[in-house]
Amino acid sequence: MSQQLFRNTTIYSPIDNGQPRVGKAQGKLAQFQKGALLVEDGLIMAMGDEEEVLVAAKGAGELQEVDCGGRCMVPGFVDPHTHMCFATLRESEFALRIDGTPYLEILSQGGGILSSVRAVAAASDDELYDNTLRHVQKALSLGTTSLEIKSGYGLDTENELKMLGVIGKVAADTPLDIVATFLGAHAIPEQYKENPDAFITLIIEEMLPQVKKQGIARFCDVFCETGVFSIDQSRRLLKAAQAMGLGVKIHADEVNDLGGAELAAELGACSADHLLAASETNIKAMSTAGVIATLLPATAYSLRKEYARARLMIENNVAVALATDCNPGSSFTESMQFVIGLAVLNMQMTPAEALTGATLNSAYTLNMADRVGSLDRGKQADFLLLEGDSPVILAYHAGVSSVAGVYKKGQKVN
Numbered sequence: 046m047s048q049q050l051f052r053n054t055t056i057y058s059p060i061d062n063g064q065p066r067v068g069k070a071q072g073k074l075a076q077f078q079k080g081a082l083l084v085e086d087g088l089i090m091a092m093g094d095e096e097e098v099l100v101a102a103k104g105a106g107e108l109q110e111v112d113c114g115g116r117c118m119v120p121g122f123v124d125p126h127t128h129m130c131f132a133t134l135r136e137s138e139f140a141l142r143i144d145g146t147p148y149l150e151i152l153s154q155g156g157g158i159l160s161s162v163r164a165v166a167a168a169s170d171d172e173l174y175d176n177t178l179r180h181v182q183k184a185l186s187l188g189t190t191s192l193e194i195k196s197g198y199g200l201d202t203e204n205e206l207k208m209l210g211v212i213g214k215v216a217a218d219t220p221l222d223i224v225a226t227f228l229g230a231h232a233i234p235e236q237y238k239e240n241p242d243a244f245i246t247l248i249i250e251e252m253l254p255q256v257k258k259q260g261i262a263r264f265c266d267v268f269c270e271t272g273v274f275s276i277d278q279s280r281r282l283l284k285a286a287q288a289m290g291l292g293v294k295i296h297a298d299e300v301n302d303l304g305g306a307e308l309a310a311e312l313g314a315c316s317a318d319h320l321l322a323a324s325e326t327n328i329k330a331m332s333t334a335g336v337i338a339t340l341l342p343a344t345a346y347s348l349r350k351e352y353a354r355a356r357l358m359i360e361n362n363v364a365v366a367l368a369t370d371c372n373p374g375s376s377f378t379e380s381m382q383f384v385i386g387l388a389v390l391n392m393q394m395t396p397a398e399a400l401t402g403a404t405l406n407s408a409y410t411l412n413m414a415d416r417v418g419s420l421d422r423g424k425q426a427d428f429l430l431l432e433g434d435s436p437v438i439l440a441y442h443a444g445v446s447s448v449a450g451v452y453k454k455g456q457k458v459n
């Protein structure tokens with residue numbers, strides 16, 4: 046059997062001990078100054094000091110050596126929260142926002158998410174596929190080897206299924222591991238404005254059964270926010286999704302503190318996402334329930350909001366994951382390196398904590414940590430070679446990519 050030996054590299058990776066890294070452990074990385082990675086059939090056979098890895102390689106058949114040129118190696122990024130499936134950009138809306146119109150006001154006037162909904166309805170499957178693929182390929186070139194993509198610009202059965210179908214096709218056509226999340230409850234369609242409860246009923250009775258039957262999403266999400274869906278509506282939807290076997294996630298406390306984090310704790314959600322306005326009480330509830338906080342600092346940056354309180358979360362033993370939230374409204378970036386930079390400089394996370402958040406902890410929010418998220422034996426050989434001595438470069442080298450090579454299952458894909 047042919048094996049690959051990646052050598053002449055310094056390896057940095059969180060170590061997976063079977064659960065997300067919390068508290069001080071989030072900031073601890075394994076480091077091998079003269080490291081090597083042994084790969085067979087796309088899986089990691091050994092990782093560590095070169096001499097020890099060579100012992101593991103002995104006796105094997107053909108050994109292909111790859112000189113990493115002294116570059117440092119980290120796990121591929123796992124981006125666990127994106128809205129990368131959309132049809133058109135919203136540049137004019139961005140111009141309105143930087144002129145001072147609030148994000149939720151644009152939505153309440155029928156713009157924002159609702160304008161992306163109109164664009165998806167007007168786009169053919171091929172157009173939507175081409176646009177989605179472009180953003181996914183951009184993410185891959187910037188070091189993302191696994192990601193989540195949400196629906197949510199459909200808001201009716203036909204277009205929600207169309208989005209999930211396109212996401213599935215992109216997943217099949219690209220080397221990344223891509224998981225889909227059903228976000229039918231992303232905004233209230235115009236015709237349900239006076240009766241959002243009836244829209245939740247439609248999602249539960251018509252959309253969810255189709256999503257389940259076709260097996261095209263692993264998670265269900267909801268935008269729980271003032272003027273969008275209430276705590277009670279969110280709870281009703283997510284409980285129905287759980288009863289159908291889907292994992293649940295919540296856009297929680299993004300702009301206002303409605304108690305979304307507490308709802309995530311009550312339901313045992315796979316993650317609570319955003320949390321810019323989450324209260325200390327609700328952060329403690331997440332800690333007790335073991336809910337992972339997925340933080341999206343590029344959204345705070347783009348909306349010019351206060352950042353989520355990552356330090357308070359880490360001090361309270363809440364596992365922190367990081368994601369781009371890539372979407373045409375509140376956060377238009379595919380770059381996990383940019384997110385890591387913001388996490389370090391504006392949320393006071395250490396570079397090591399941020400790397401764990403962007404890899405292992407984010408893999409846990411997607412129930413994918415058995416395969417990806419760290420360079421542990423048995424996982425896929427998904428890794429990056431960086432132009433720099435350590436993961437510090439990811440926060441230090443601002444606004445550009447430090448990713449010199451992207452490997453998925455041991456193959457160079459960028």
Ligand code: NIG
Binds near residue numbers: 128296344370374376
């Ligand atoms: O996570 N908050 C809701 N959804 C996205 C924004 C989507 C959009 O503006 O198109 C978010 O910020």
Ligand code: FE
Binds near residue numbers: 128
């Ligand atoms: Fe989002």
